[in-house]
Amino acid sequence: MECRMTKDDLLGALYLAQGIVDRRVTLPVLAHVLIQVGNRDATILATDQEIGLRRRCGAAVTKRGAATANARVLYEIIRSLSDGEIELRSDERHHLEVKQGKSQFRIVGIEPSEFPAMPAVPDVKSKAQLSVDAEVLRRMLELTLFAASSDEARPALCGVCFERRDGLLHVVASDGHRLSLVSRALKGVRPEPGVILPRKAVTEMMKVLDGLSGEVQLTFGSGVVFLTAGDVELAMRTVQADFPSYEAVIPRETAHLLTIANGPWSQALRRVAVLAAEQTHPVRLTFDAGKVELSARNPELGEAHEEVEANYSGETFTIGFNARYLLDVLSLFPGDSTVEVGLQDDESPTVFRVPEEPEFLYVLMPMRLS
């Protein structure tokens, strides 16, 4: 194969490939990208057999064909070249030649047919497809992924679940102590039972969506979900597990409601948490008329107390939380936003909402402090 491509096109594809290629040495071909050159464009593929990336780029084709190269090596080379056109050529010994001006590289490759086949997006007219604005989807993922577990022993919780409920698309994640949920009415048909995408897939999806605008498509195949966003196509294997039924843990009503400015509250939490026990970050919150008192104590470090103004008129009570679990969610919203906290008692789930993004909901279980 032989073609010319712009540095931008190539680099954009290789950047996405970086996150996907498998760095483990079990199957060397998985550390490579495959470059397929067609009649008038080129496609760059990368996969770790869980996620597959296909990125189409414009190319001035001299000769069709395919070549592979180590993804990291190629990325480092392309990145350090000057802007503008880059020539790519492969030889029969599977070397990839990269040329720009007086710079010339010959990279050892692998027989292209060894590159694993990638699932193709099923029929575009399939019923299991929905269209969504790239920015909206990215935000939905951002608002949920952080709450997913990283304990691989529980695969169902190690990702983000997509499912249809009450005519809405629910995107939800939980690690068993907290749950983050975004529900939106969307165009298209949604998956009925929950489909779970693993953390890595969601992370890569967010990378693809980053900076994009306009509609993208999610297609739900059997065991695979495809994201089609412009020139990029991502095939993601789903987690073979059932997401726990969670609607029962979302309190329909709570006894008390607190309204508080996100900025001052987050900052106070951050300060107080400095003196909370290091691993579990326990902080005590006391809700009182017009204010929240925050405190933390660590026998080895000392104690911290702080008061933050809040709109509260319920009964006075104290509850313990992992400060990280609070800050994780508060940091997703601007400082000038308002947070509504629905409280029951010190051992029931607490609900967090932000009026600016009414589709979002966060449920957090308290911590029992001695």
Place this chain on the structure above:
Amino acid sequence: MNEQAPLARKLEDRQEGLAPGERRVVVLPPEVADKIAAGEVVERPASVVKELVENALDAGAKNIRVELEEAGLGLIAVIDDGEGMSREDAVCAFQRHATSKVRTLADLERITTLGFRGEALASIAAVSTTTLCTRRREDLVGTRVVLEGGKLLEVSEIGGPPGTRVEVVGLFANVPARRKFLKAPATEMGQVSEQLTRMALAWPNVAFELRHGRRVLLHFPQTARFEERLAQVFGRDRAASFLDFEAEASVGRVRGYLSPSHFSLPSPRQIFTYVNHRYVRDKLVTHALLAGYSTLLMTGRYPLAVLFLELAPTEIDVNVHPAKLEVRFRRGGAVHELISRSVQERLRAQLPPLGSGLSEGDKPKLEFASLPQIEPLPLGPPESTQREGGAVPQWVLEVPWRSPSQPPSSATLAPPQARPSFAQLRVVGQVFEGYLVCEGRDQFVLVDQHAAHERVVFERLRSSYARGPLPRQQLLMGAVVPLDARAAARLVEYGEEAERLGFEVEAFGMDAVIVRAVPALLAHLDPAQLVRDLAEELVEVERPEGLARAAERVFARMACHTAVRVGQSLGVDEIRALLRAMDEIDFAAHCPHGRPAFLVWPRTEIERMFRRI
């Protein structure tokens, strides 16, 4: 010790004092009675050696030579340069319960000498032909006493050096039954040399020599420094790695030398424990020592340790066992606490200073130089200056026990409270997806990522538990955990204890529980797995009192599940976080199962391996 030994000879026959116990139904002929009694004290050549050497020590000897032929059956000779005996004493010494060391019943309550029962010589003489030659320094002529099968054959005058020489010929010749039960000569010789080593450890200011035929088996020259004796016995390198400590409580004092926790042996035979300079093999003392090592050693592995307890004579009863191997403590609990606590504290401080804490002057600290397969460095404490054979064994009073392995001028050594810094190590990389390769100042450090992380988690759990019930993170969705009925019942029964450990568990039918909360420290893990672990450990607990111990096992097991595995490749950030965490905890040296968490080679070791030095 000998300054406390009564100077009087073995004169008093204490038979009257014990008369009620001696009443006989049928009076045995004295030869039979003597042989029976002898059997209690004199089991084998090693016991003869023990009794005779103890007598020599009680007599203030500075040089003790033991000579054996035919593994002691031909000849056992013990030659000392102690104070010797007068003619009358020499004869009396062979009467049963003849002793110079105890006179009244009250004396028995405060025994400070090694021998006291007045049985040894009589017992030995009963089963052999025994010749005693002795001369006091002030006497012109000495005395020679010969007995055969307990009968006095000869008392005569003899010349010779000051001191006492006891020769035992034909041991058990007249007791074929006993002779039959002796083991192979090599085994019997092993016992003798072990026996002598035990005594030598407690008496560094006495020279010991053991010969078998023409071969010198042991030779421990006299030394003023206890560390020097350790070096003579265990070798210089091993001795240099010992961790020394000293502690005191109302019940008494304990001093000791411990092998660092990375070193272990498959049997407890290298544990030497002494009560008031008497070697004892006491369950309580050994248990306390091992409790001090606690989780630092794998099950079935033992340390090398030398422990000296000094208790007021009224605190102990040594008259429990004929061979005086056991003692009875008046306040056993306090003794146990003293030992286990001080051992634990010393081990906590054992970490070698890593990175910046270390400088050239620290070389004698060789805790990690004696790694398997690698020859330790030929370094050690400087040669001791031999002291003249003064009357008072000053090593007890003078030896700087606190820092024997450290040169006194070494100001560069980090004090035990200064934590070594793993965080300051330079991370070179990871090998075999399981071991972190790091560089400290003049040190090559290898960290087992799983063991290290396990220890980190374990210590976090343990220290949090020590401060109170573990904080519990509640679960959004109570998880149903199927268990066998016994485990489920046990979990519910111990609900309160489980809560202290950070769990909220409710019954769910007969053979399952619902878990509502888990320890916040382990909140990222599968609650079902945690509860299964907890249940398995609780089933083992027989009584609720045992829960404190169970807690430790629960934590160890959970830590193991939590920790990063070997086979998991770690990023630089993760490695850094792990090393930082290792700095925070108390015992970074081992994983809770007792495997080492890291190994350190000094630069000199590496250079030596490459024959650069």
